[in-house]
Amino acid sequence: MLMCRRWLVCSMRAHYRSFSFSASLRNVMPAWVIDKYGKNEVLRFTKNAALPIIHYPNEVTVKVHAAGLNPIDISMRGGYGAATMAMKRDPLNMKQSGSEFPLILGRDVSGEIMECGLDVNYFKPGDQVWAAIPPWKQGSLAEIVVLSANEVSHKPKSLRHVEAASIPYVAATVWSAIVNTGGLNKDNSSKKRVLVLGGSGGVGTLAIQMVKAWGAHVTVTCSQNAEQLVRDLGADDVVDYTAGPVEKQLQTLQKFDLILDNIGGESEKWALDLLKPWNGAKYVTLVTPFLHNTDLLGLADGMMQSGVTIGCKVLKHLRKGVHYRWGFFAPSGPTLDEISEMVDAGKVRPVVEEVFSFAQVPQGFQKVEQGHARGKTVVSIIEDEKE
Secondary structure, three states: OHHHHHHHHHHHOOOOOOOOOHHHHOOEEEEEEEOOOOOHHHEEEEEEEEOOOOOOOOEEEEEEEEEEEOHHHHHHHOOOOHHHHHHHHOOOOOOOOOOOOOEOOOOEEEEEEEEEOOOOOOOOOOOEEEEEOOOOOOOOOEOEEEEEHHHEEEOOOOOOHHHHOOOHHHHHHHHHHHHHHOOOOOOOOOOOEEEEEOOOEHHHHHHHHHHHHOOOEEEEEEOHHHHHHHHHOOOOEEEEHHHOOHHHHHOOOOOEOEEEEOOOOOHHHHHHHHEOOOOOOEEEEOOOOHHHHHHHHOHHHHHHHHHHHHHHHHHHHHOOOOEEEEOOOOOOHHHHHHHHHHHHOOOOOOOEEEEEEHHHHHHHHHHHHOOOOOEEEEEEOOOOOOO
16 A cells, blocks of 8 residues: 555656755765774764765655664674675676775664655655665765665654664664565464564564564563563563573473574574474574675675575475574665554654764764664764754
8 A cells, every 4th residue: 555655646746856955066065984994993074075966866865864873884884794785886896996985884864855866756855754775875974865765765753853763774674574584464463473582672672563563472582671671662471581591481482483583693503493383484583694605705605605504494494394584684665654654653663772963973883882782872963953
């Protein structure tokens, strides 16, 4: 229905063509950039970052009001996934190594449409929007970001920008893992048993709310001091991983229809035994070796190694009657349309742990790098004066 609505609005707004963006009178902007990969000291503030412009008719420019920080920003700061990202940016390999610098990080954005390409009919200048930015594109720790219109969605009316910026990246990741890969949706989740391994961070807090709103029974692992948070979000059972071996605690519960693994490591060795066998149950992990393999072995060999790895694991567990899958972030405006409706209906709420100013971006990175998150870390770039 939302896809049909997008088509209808596009038809009604076909006359919008805006090229009046005042920033076109200048060609630089303030931003936080990195000029090489490394630790927090590589972050550099500049007032002279190149102002992004529309290159394709399906693109929009967004004035950033708030940006969310995610663990992937820490990983990308250190060069994680650089080989794959370079291929996405330059598929013909025509540019020199290091051409991605200066690189702007930040995968979540909430802000305002400033300019629309000629083929963009679903948005108009002044629209309040949010988006999850693909990791191969310049990020949101800047005044302006350029995105494809199909990556953008109207932000929930009930949220301020600093709240909205906490949701898009984790929402796109959770939707891809649970709906596209895990096979659950609002029509088939009632009474399904879902286990979220690592439930107190950004991904976990969104996953709990989404599947609970669809009628699932939700079990979560987290530390004792996060128990009240996840219960408030809808968790039915909470297992404290600090109270003893978590797998033994989970083995006392009924088996699950879907496991979303946000932790990785040793959990893969025992988690699949918690699934209902021969019942279509799936284990979906967000911690995969794909980017590590391409960084280490190169793109072709890394993809081949990843294919062999997942193929062997799928077959191994299929013999036991359960399904093993990898989950990945997938940018999608229509997905965010769905999440926006859930937010405005009161079914999903933002979980913001801490807000930093634009001048405090390095402190924000330090906060995310410490781990043990209780929701999301957000950077406020423009105060929500009108809200």
